[in-house]
Amino acid sequence: MSTSSMYWRAFAAFVFLHLHVIGGEWFPFYVSLILAGIIAYYFHKKVLVEIESLGWQVNTSLTMVQVIVVLLSYFGMDALVVSVVFFIIFVVLEYLRLSLGRNMSEKKRELLQHREQRQHINETFRVVRGERHDFLKHVSAVHFMLENNEANDAKRYLDELVENYEETNYSIKGERGVVAGVLHQMYRRAKAADISIVYDLDVPLSTLPIRDQKMVELVGNLLGNALDACEEYQLKRGEQALVSLQFYKRSGLFILICKNSTLPVPVDVLDSLFYTYGKTTKSGEHEGLGTKLIKDIVTDHQGFLDFVCKDGEFTLNIKVPAIK
Structure with a gap:
């Protein structure tokens, strides 16, 4: 009990x-x-x-x-x-x-979060530093191939190189350190689980008028819940799952949309998913805290939240006024 x-x-x-x-x-x-x-x-x-x-x-x-x-x-x-x-x-x-x-x-969550943030930032910095360190080596390799008329090999090499750089570029482009760390960590987690993940960010997530601690909670719970659902989806359906995160600004509103593959969710869970604690779309030992925490953060910043679960896809829409 x-x-x-x-x-x-x-x-x-x-x-x-x-x-x-x-x-x-x-x-x-x-x-x-x-x-x-x-x-x-x-x-x-x-x-x-x-x-x-x-x-x-x-x-x-x-x-x-x-x-x-x-x-x-x-x-x-x-x-x-x-x-x-x-x-x-x-x-x-x-x-x-x-x-x-x-x-x-x-207080305990904040302490744990600070430790995780530090680890994520350190890991992101290590990856960026490693890529920067090897950049001239890659340029020299491509230059050598071109000098020896190996254009096809050079193109294939560049394609692989760009694909590897995309992982980091998706996460750090214009973002503050803590947000970049969370995005990068979630991207790596998705790739390790063979989940297709796309960040479509017109403006950096860091432009949201939310302080760093709450931003990490919001983005971490948002993507963490999405990846949890996708992992369960892949396990039971045997199909590749998808997560997409869109962010843009329109008419004085920041709009954040997260979509992910999901198994069918009972109606009684959906009805109170973001409004009470203890409700979760996942099986197993889950406390159901993440969705309520997301709702609380959005409400505290005068935002609006709604969601749709249909045809194996869960879509969460968040709108926050662009007010500092």
């Missing part, structure tokens, strides 16, 4: 006990049970639980306090006001637990 499932079961039990104490004189216990279930289900859909980062000591301490609060409410004074106060204390403690858990998890 996942931590999230355990938490919401315990949450529902605590809510039930508090409601039963408060309303025991006016309605039977099964009404409190139903209300507790409804409340827990609602918050389960709206709130992300990331309390693992607090550690077992903090979580155990908070749980013990919650148990004491319930016992005081259940066996303490009969006054309704006192029971309501205990319920408010319970709500405040849970709010603190969830808030602290989210903050700690966010």
Whole structure:
């Protein structure tokens, strides 16, 4: 059983006990049970639980306090006001637990992200430096072939050389270091998995009015989710998958379009894919956080998001106002 499932079961039990104490004189216990279930289900859909980062000591301490609060409410004074106060204390403690858990998890994600960014930038720099170092050697080789009237061999050599340079050029052209690093890493991942990937960027992605950290989250989740879906598509269909990323500016709007091959997605997943946590188009052990994080970043920057999943292709459209 996942931590999230355990938490919401315990949450529902605590809510039930508090409601039963408060309303025991006016309605039977099964009404409190139903209300507790409804409340827990609602918050389960709206709130992300990331309390693992607090550690077992903090979580155990908070749980013990919650148990004491319930016992005081259940066996303490009969006054309704006192029971309501205990319920408010319970709500405040849970709010603190969830808030602290989210903050700690966010800090850990940022630290991990910074490490990955550094690795991606270093790898991109290493590739560019290597290509620059070998450039004169390639020119000399082509020059030698042409001097010896080996035009066809020279053309074939240049074609292979340009194809290799395209991989790096797609990623770094006009981009800031962190964005170039993510694009380059995703491009290499696609090529390693034999996934066809195309970057069609009229203007650099770095021109989006989003700070670097959120840009890395946006692009990383966008392409990461697309590649995950493509890998599963290739595994089960036996056909080459495709990812395309388009970016351009029109009428004061930045428009970002990501398309990828996908297996059929259940309608209930699509309906809440970008609006609640825990929904994912992928099978296996996936938390379903990426799509909601994308939605949050777009919304925080006054943007708009919509998507279409049809005929084996998932298309995500993002529009962000061109406002600094």
